[in-house]
């Protein structure tokens with residue numbers, strides 16, 4: 001035999017009630033025995049009744065309108081679900097009940113006072129009306145339904161609004177009642193009961209579940225079915241964690257912990273009567289009736305995850321009471337908590353360090369000021385004598401609880417929890433774990449709640465898919481190529497590397513687009529141009545911080561000088577950065593160092609492999625040598641693809657200007673080729689390498705032996721520059737000729753040795769590793785303690801959108817594996 005309970009949304013409207021009726025009819029067709037059906041008030045009605053009561057008490061006549069609204073909703077159900085000829089009788093009963101409510105409220109408005117006792121009576125009308133109407137609907141469908149006012153069944157004490165059920169009397173009343181009803185199916189008002197003096201009481205908000213459980217236990221039901229509007233209990237609140245999923249089976253204890261912590265699926269006291277009689281509770285969805293939902297019972301099936309669910313209380317305050325006078329003194333906490341109990345302040349979480357210097361506990365924010373007053377009065381003497389400092393209150397906090405029986409026997413869960421919060425920059429303010437080991441609770445700042453929940457859900461439940469949230473600034477050639485590459489690898493990364501990449505923000509010089517739900521990589525360009533707003537980097541960064549998503553990565557694919565100003569604040573907000581932009585690392589040494597420190601402090605990544613040699617593994621190799629304790633003696637390198645190309649192409653019979661023109665036409669140079677020929681870009685790269693090798697160098701420490709004659713540098717325009725270049729052709733021919741005479745080749749080489757950086761045009765002989773360099777390749781040679789005899793050489797294409805994007809991509813993916 002089953003007891004069914006339908007919640008407020010299930011009985012909200014005629015349309016929904018049809019679904020309830022069909023679930024009941026289905027059971028009957030299947031031959032299931034139904035013991036009772038418990039109903040809530042139509043959703044919203046209880047809240048409205050409270051408001052109506054308050055309005056009446058302040059003599060605000062508008063409450064009458066709200067009553068009409070409630071009456072109307074019930075009339076509509078009658079009109080759509082009951083045959084016309086039976087309607088008038090039901091209208092009359094509803095009207096009669098509503099009149100009773102109006103009389104009561106008239107009384108309230110006359111005495112201008114709404115006691116808890118009266119409010120309970122006012123609230124009782126919600127369930128009474130819904131049961132009245134729905135029992136009639138069922139009757140008209142041939143079900144032998146019978147309206148049952150739970151006030152004749154549920155006996156409680158007189159704590160109005162939160163009455164305690166008196167078990168023995170209640171069970172007796174239930175047995176008596178059920179012995180008189182034969183085969184009828186009682187439609188029972190949830191939520192309400194009455195005292196021995198016949199005063200109406202309520203069991204606490206959401207209490208209809210509890211009514212069903214009390215009935216089920218008293219009747220020894222096989223199942224207590226709680227029909228609601230979600231597919232059972234979930235691993236987290238799906239409104240906050242979109243990846244949350246259903247939990248098919250769960251123990252009473254776990255359900256108790258989770259439901260205490262905000263998972264509003266079931267009213268916590270409900271579990272107790274069912275638990276005592278070992279009756280399984282099933283949470284089912286009226287709007288998705290074929291879903292298996294969640295079964296709550298003594299045992300749960302083996303699961304793939306060590307924890308069962310994550311839950312939260314979104315808004316709490318923490319009270320801290322501390323002082324040297326508390327150390328080793330017995331009775332402080334006894335006094336503290338008995339005081340709180342006396343004033344009926346419920347404590348959500350307690351934490352005391354073993355030094356006994358302080359105790360902190362969490363309470364609901366609405367109690368904060370009162371608690372301070374109460375405690376300051378109670379501990380006045382201790383405060384006066386300085387044994388206890390002032391009572392401090394910290395606001396805008398949330399509690400997150402990880403719950404699961406599986407945590408009992410396994411270690412490392414707290415470690416995993418703290419590490420994921422740490423990596424995402426979520427500060428933990430207090431911690432509590434009960435010795436039952438089925439709940440670890442942490443207190444954090446409220447603005448980190450969503451990030452923390454999602455990051456935790458990700459590591460505990462989706463180890464098969466870690467998520468990286470990307471913000472890309474600079475959608476030029478490199479940025480676009482990067483997104484293409486990511487799109488092409490998306491499935492592979494998801495299935496083979498358990499990495500899900502989500503593009504959250506993208507911007508070019510004109511427009512920017514941010515969407516925390518993700519931007520589809522197949523049509524980001526269309527979305528950027530149709531939905532994008534005018535680019536503003538401060539606004540972009542503000543949004544990024546506002547979303548506060550876990551595992552965020554900012555990618556700067558520009559050569560902009562101002563964007564790096566945001567790096568440090570971003571790192572401090574626990575956002576990793578990947579960039580080919582050299583500006584940040586090649587400015588003043590102090591700036592470089594500050595960023596390095598920020599990454600260490602925050603435990604995030606700042607990766608810039610593509611600062612030097614595009615995708616070639618230069619910086620990674622260098623860092624690897626450094627961390628393994630090698631020492632750098634010399635770095636020699638050709639770091640400009642442009643200059644490489646120019647000197648590989650320059651040969652007798654062709655003018656130097658011609659070669660530079662050709663390089664420009666092929667897109668190998670900057671618009672003004674002097675930027676390449678000046679050696680500035682190479683200077684930045686070698687400076688970065690020297691710094692990575694542990695040397696404290698400033699940009700001014702780089703000596704560039706200028707390659708261009710003064711007149712070329714001074715030329716007022718690009719065409720004028722080319723003219724000057726032609727005019728000076730003999731100078732370049734001469735350089736070339738001298739090199740040829742020695743059987744050497746011209747190379748534009750950057751060298752770091754003995755703490756000095758030089759950049760110059762050199763000619764190298766056959767024996768030199770740089771002699772046989774072709775096309776636009778880069779080459780780097782590291783001479784170290786360990787690579788002394790023969791240096792370590794890295795060579796290959798060091799420029800181009802494709803290889804640069806590849807390097808950026810590799811950096812991004814490496815952040816993903818760091819998160820595991």
Ligand code: ASP
Nearest residue numbers: 040046191205206207208
């Ligand atoms: N109607 C009551 C409330 O809204 C009880 C319930 O729905 O369970 O709290």
Ligand code: MG
Nearest residue numbers: 609612614616
């Ligand atoms: Mg590189």
